[in-house]
Amino acid sequence: DVKVTQSSRYLVKRTGEKVFLECVQDMDHENMFWYRQDPGLGLRLIYFSYDVKMKEKGDIPEGYSVSREKKERFSLILESASTNQTSMYLCASSERAETVVGETQYFGPGTRLLVL
C-alpha cells in the first residue's frame, strides 16, 4: 500500500514564524502536491512537483515556498506565518501516467496548522 506521511498532525505557531511542513511518500511516485483545505473552499493546490528540484505554482502559491531535494520528500515552507494561513494542509503523491499530473492521488493524514 502507498503510504504518505506528514511530519505533524497538529501544529501551533505564532505570526511571523517560519514554518516547515514535511511530507514523505514511499512508493517512488514522481509527482507530489501540497494543498490546503478550508471549509466551503475545498482543496486548493498550493504547489506541485513533478520531479526532484522541479516545482510548479498552483492556484494559491503566495506566502508559500516548497523544496524537493529528494524524490520521496516534499516540503512546504511558510516563510512568515500569518493568521490567514491557519488551515488543514494536505500532501499527496501520484504516479506519472498519461498526463503529467498523473491519475490517482494518495493523500497523507493532513496537518492542522493554527497560526496565532
Added chain:
Amino acid sequence: SQKIEQNSEALNIQEGKTATLTCNYTNYSPAYLQWYRQDPGRGPVFLLLIRENEKEKRKERLKVTFDTTLKQSLFHITASQPADSATYLCALTGNQFYFGTGTSLTVIP
C-alpha cells in the same frame, strides 16, 4: 475559469437506500474523473476513476457514471450503511487536478 459543483452540501438518507451524489463541471474537458472519500480530520481516499470514453464504472456497492455531453458525473452508493457516512469529493483530471468542495453524506440507521 474551471468550476466544479457538487450537489447540496449535505445529504441525509435512510440506511439501505441508494445515495446519489452529483458532480457538475464547466469550462473543462477532463481526461478522467475521480471520486474520493474523506472522513473528518483525515486526507481523502481514492474510490473510483472513470475515463472520458467510459459511461459507467462499478466497484462493489459503488457506481459512477460520466456524461461528457452534460458535463456531469453521478456517484451512487447502493444499500447504504451508516459506515458510508463521510464527505465525498469529485476530482477532474487533465493537465491539472481540480477538486470539488464535496458533499457530506449521513446515512441514518
